[in-house]
Amino acid sequence: MWQISMVRLWGILKVNFRLSIQNNLLLAILYLLIIPVLRSIENLNEIYSAECLEQSVILIGIVLIVPLHAAEQDAAIRDVVFTRKIPQWMILLIRIIMAIVMLVFLTGIFAEIMIVKNCTFPYMSYVMGTVISEMALGSIGFFAAVLSDSAIAGYLVSIGYFLFNYLGNISGTNVFCLFSMGTGGFTTKVWLLGSSIVLIIIPLIYVKKKKVC
Secondary structure (H helix, E strand, O other): OHHHHHHHHHHHHHHHHHHHHHHHHHHHHHHHHHHHHHOOOOOOOHHHHHHHHHHOHHHHHHHHHHHHHHHHHOHHHHHHHHOOOOOHHHHHHHHHHHHHHHHHHHHHHHHHHHHHOOOOOOHHHHHHHHHHHHHHHHHHHHHHHHHHOOHHHHHHHHHHHHHHHHOOOOOOOOOOOOOOHHHOOOHHHHHHHHHHHHHHHHHHHHHHHHHHO
């Protein structure tokens, strides 16, 4: 029975990886490869390392999290998903977990490359801080995408949130600021993590209730 359950879980993971993660993961990797062309990732101190991670790398949060519900916007795929025994909200939760794992993996590798390139910063703190900002940036778009049933709306909301931060409309002391590591503002990351969890849970509840109705 245990082996059957593991085989079934592995099958679910593979299907959803191909459906909602694979192509977006390739785009995220391609984007990360372009960053060194656009800006320096060598010999950076803590402030400039934080700037690189928070203002460039965090955009992969949009790429990996926002479109997780996009597949269900296709009527044929939606009908197939809704006829399965596993509920749709649980499918979305599995995709979110996979996306977050990919964010940690990619951000960790990129930060390690920066260390090799003689950048100086606290590795674990900066990786986790960056991942939390990625989650915040992606989750607000995921929230909008699910509730509006439009991935485009989700992208627009996430990009708008990023631009508000980038242009200085959200100050570094604001609890919703994405760029706080350079000033040592890790308390902000706690607020961002909490808001990300809320912005993920609400769409899952919405999908669950919508299916019941």
